[in-house]
Amino acid sequence: MRAPSAGRTAVKRWCLRHLQLLPVLLLLGGALLDYCTPPHFSAEALYTAAPMAAAALLSLRATVLAGIGACAVDFALLTHFGFMGDSGGRSELAAVATVSAFAVVVNRLMYYSDVRLRSARGIALAVQRAVLPEPPASIGPLRIAVRYQSAVKDAQIGGDLYGVQDTPYGVRCVVGDVRGKGMEAVKAVDVALGVFREAAEEEPTLAGVTARLERALIREAGRRTGVERTEGFVTGVLAEIPHSGDELRLINRGHPPPLLLHGGEVRSVYPSEPALPLGLAGLAAGEERTDTVPFPAGATLLLYTDGLTEARNRAGAFYDPVTCLTGRDVPGPDALLDVLLTDVGRHTGGRITDDMALLAVTRSGGYERP
Structure with missing residues (x-):
């Protein structure tokens, strides 16, 4: 259609x-x-x-x-x-x-x-391509697709971010949402993605990558003044898909839960323990919790920002991606994201009030990184 x-x-x-x-x-x-x-x-x-x-x-x-x-x-x-x-x-x-x-x-x-x-x-x-480069369409058996829509007409980049990195420890992904708007939000996006790319290659654990992001965002917030000093935090989900096996690891820092699609079923993956957004670790002490969930061949992981789930229709009802995707057979991540964007556009009547970043990863088989 x-x-x-x-x-x-x-x-x-x-x-x-x-x-x-x-x-x-x-x-x-x-x-x-x-x-x-x-x-x-x-x-x-x-x-x-x-x-x-x-x-x-x-x-x-x-x-x-x-x-x-x-x-x-x-x-x-x-x-x-x-x-x-x-x-x-x-x-x-x-x-x-x-x-x-x-x-x-x-x-x-x-x-x-x-x-x-x-x-x-x-x-x-050019700024978008530099800060948010298009990830490869596939890494081994993983097929990858991203979409980004800004709430500001004709704008190419806002406060949402995504990243995909093939590392010695697996394929690592991040999707996040920076608190605030304008150039300060874009600066935070640039800092977060720069640190993620470097830490993803060097840190042996997903918790280590998260800790590096935490420290970088705290430093970035320290350079701000006024109310922006307290609004430099980022909600985000980090995912790690090992090169072998049929599972994935997730760390959720105050972000909407990822969705796992397999066999027509859709499941929201909530964190085992709630955690504060990145950049606010000083408000609560605790060990980083990494959740491990099954990710068999044929399954798709969907990471998104709240611009998707907080999209409203004229009656004020929020959009529910689970309802849209349940029982639906889509051939791959690109088709999945196209279906989502078409459906949310129909739900809202084409009115976008918040930035929206979508990242879908589909596993089709086993893979050993060279």
Whole structure:
């Protein structure tokens, strides 16, 4: 079934393509209306609207042509009705010419604004690829897929994070959600992922990776001032999938529970002991608890941020991914995430109020790392 967002995009493209005919329709309609009505009636408003519409929708050349056409049509009809000899007719033609010239200026301003916007989007995309690089589609028998949606339209990165690393100790993953918004959240994402990539290769245990993340986020929070100093924590789930065996290890630090899908069944994996988010370890002493759960061939692990489960419909009801995925047979992690995004978009009516990061890993067989 076609996604609703794809249908809306097709409608927008159809409308935009036909809107490009608007300047011509305004000129033709204005000329016809002017010619068929009494002499004292003027379609000046339609003549001035044509070049302004071209300025917003078309190129510089088309805007100039629309302005010339508006002046020519107005001049022809003023001459036809004998109004070019009086001041009223000349004033009307001058007004149409002035608006046409202004339309050219507007067209150039919009062009340069669009150039700057495209440049900003390109920079944002480069930042996203640097901070949140696309993981490999497969590592041994593991098939991997990620999706990221920002709550801010046209933004490429926000406060959610994901990472996948193939290490001597297994494939290690992280999904997290930084408290706060804006550049401070992006800085925390950069710090957390940088430390994760390094620690995942060096630390023999998942608890060691978590401890490194904890220390780094505490240091990062210490550099902040005001209320941001206390909001630099991160909720997150770390997962480790050994190269051999049929199990995985999880550490959950105040994050929504991962989902395990196998044989049409969906199970939420809650931590055996609740823990505070990363960066808040100083508020509670205790040993890091690692949970081990079965992860047989054919199973899929889904890590996500609360932008998924806290997505609301118009009635205020939260989205439930378990209901969507239970009993559903999906061929792989990419298809799984596409199904989720389509369903949550249908649930919310396309309104995204929070960032959303999704990471799915499907196991298809055994693997020994070289």
